[in-house]
Amino acid sequence: MGRSPCCEKEGLKKGPWTPEEDQKLLAYIEQYGHGCWRSLPGKAGLQRCGKSCRLRWTNYLRPDIKRGKFSLQEEQTIIQLHALLGNRWSAIATHLPKRTDNEIKNYWNTHLKKRLAKMGIDPVTHKPRSDALGAGGGAQHGNAAPHLSHTAQWESARLEAEARLAREAKLRALAASASASASASAPHLPGPAAAPVLDSPTSTLSFSESAALASVLEAQGAAAAARAAMQPMQAFAEACKEQQQWGDLNAAADAGFAGAGFTGLLLDGSLSQDQRPVARDAEADAGLQEIDEEENYWDSILDLVNSSSASLPTSVVDPAPEAYSPAPEF
DNA sequence: AAGAAGGTCAACCGCATAATT
DNA sequence: GAATTATGCGGTTGACCTTCT
Numbered sequence: 001m002g003r004s005p006c007c008e009k010e011g012l013k014k015g016p017w018t019p020e021e022d023q024k025l026l027a028y029i030e031q032y033g034h035g036c037w038r039s040l041p042g043k044a045g046l047q048r049c050g051k052s053c054r055l056r057w058t059n060y061l062r063p064d065i066k067r068g069k070f071s072l073q074e075e076q077t078i079i080q081l082h083a084l085l086g087n088r089w090s091a092i093a094t095h096l097p098k099r100t101d102n103e104i105k106n107y108w109n110t111h112l113k114k115r116l117a118k119m120g121i122d123p124v125t126h127k128p129r130s131d132a133l134g135a136g137g138g139a140q141h142g143n144a145a146p147h148l149s150h151t152a153q154w155e156s157a158r159l160e161a162e163a164r165l166a167r168e169a170k171l172r173a174l175a176a177s178a179s180a181s182a183s184a185s186a187p188h189l190p191g192p193a194a195a196p197v198l199d200s201p202t203s204t205l206s207f208s209e210s211a212a213l214a215s216v217l218e219a220q221g222a223a224a225a226a227r228a229a230m231q232p233m234q235a236f237a238e239a240c241k242e243q244q245q246w247g248d249l250n251a252a253a254d255a256g257f258a259g260a261g262f263t264g265l266l267l268d269g270s271l272s273q274d275q276r277p278v279a280r281d282a283e284a285d286a287g288l289q290e291i292d293e294e295e296n297y298w299d300s301i302l303d304l305v306n307s308s309s310a311s312l313p314t315s316v317v318d319p320a321p322e323a324y325s326p327a328p329e330f
Numbered sequence: 331a332a333g334a335a336g337g338t339c340a341a342c343c344g345c346a347t348a349a350t351t
Numbered sequence: 352g353a354a355t356t357a358t359g360c361g362g363t364t365g366a367c368c369t370t371c372t
Contacts, residue, residue, distance in 0.1 A: 037357075037358070105362085
């Protein structure tokens with residue numbers, strides 16, 4: 001409610017950070033930690049608001065940040081998680097070590113969203129668009145209903161999973177606090193109480209929540225998530241491979257991709273090696289080995305999806321309230 | 331070579347929510 | 352329980368850079 005805007009004080013600087021400011025902030029945090037962000041600028045001698053300092057630190061200065069081009073695997077992870085979580089960038093960032101939510105968000109908005117749209121995949125629903133080869137822009141009102149229906153189902157499943165995770169996290173927190181108080185006489189021992197230190201500063205997800213979400217992705221929900229996410233992912237994989245070999249991202253669309261049958265396209269190798277144009281230049285030659293490795297990677301992803309789908313728990317796909325069973329006590 | 335158009339990304343803004351009083 | 356404060360998140364902006372004409 002009553003919260004005064006932190007950046008409206010007179011004399012506070014805005015805009016791009018100078019190297020001197022970076023140095024001041026870095027030096028202060030390295031020495032004292034960030035502590036209270038609101039009071040940090042004064043202590044560090046910066047004419048910035050705490051919010052600006054926090055943003056600069058979390059998105060740029062943190063030493064554990066990886067910058068630069070996203071790998072194919074990272075792209076795949078982002079798309080997959082976006083299909084699962086939507087625009088929850090901080091949650092997605094917890095599964096991409098050393099990447100910030102802001103960076104992922106920017107990358108999605110400037111690269112991945114456009115690529116998916118270009119391939120005829122709705123970046124919101126992650127479903128192939130019926131007018132896939134048409135203009136890749138606004139909402140597809142005419143055919144929205146089926147997508148919405150599917151989306152609603154998936155959203156329902158997702159919310160159910162999240163609710164379950166929250167409950168599990170709470171139970172774990174209770175168990176953790178119990179054990180923490182039991183071990184209060186030995187605070188030097190590593191324990192759950194130290195977990196927040198390990199959390200990504202860009203996320204509100206607790207360590208246990210993140211771990212639980214990861215477990216859902218990897219175990220119980222993997223098949224559902226993968227099933228929902230991987231259909232466009234398969235398309236994306238193929239388009240990426242073609243893009244890298246021919247430098248033309250429209251290849252997938254030109255090949256008639258519209259979702260259905262795309263798995264087959266990927267799996268049966270209908271675009272066999274001898275049909276592909278030879279690499280145009282030395283750079284492309286150098287990339288061929290990497291492309292082969294990527295093909296293996298995508299094959300392994302498909303294997304994972306196929307095997308996971310076989311053991312898909314129905315409660316994840318078609319959740320019912322009674323499907324929830326309390327997490328076992330620890 | 332110059333201007334236009336489009337792309338990228340750091341940073342800001344406002345809101346939501348957790349934490350505190 | 353209500354009010355207040357601090358922090359984090361997601362959407363958006365705008366400056367800068369690159370590519371196109």
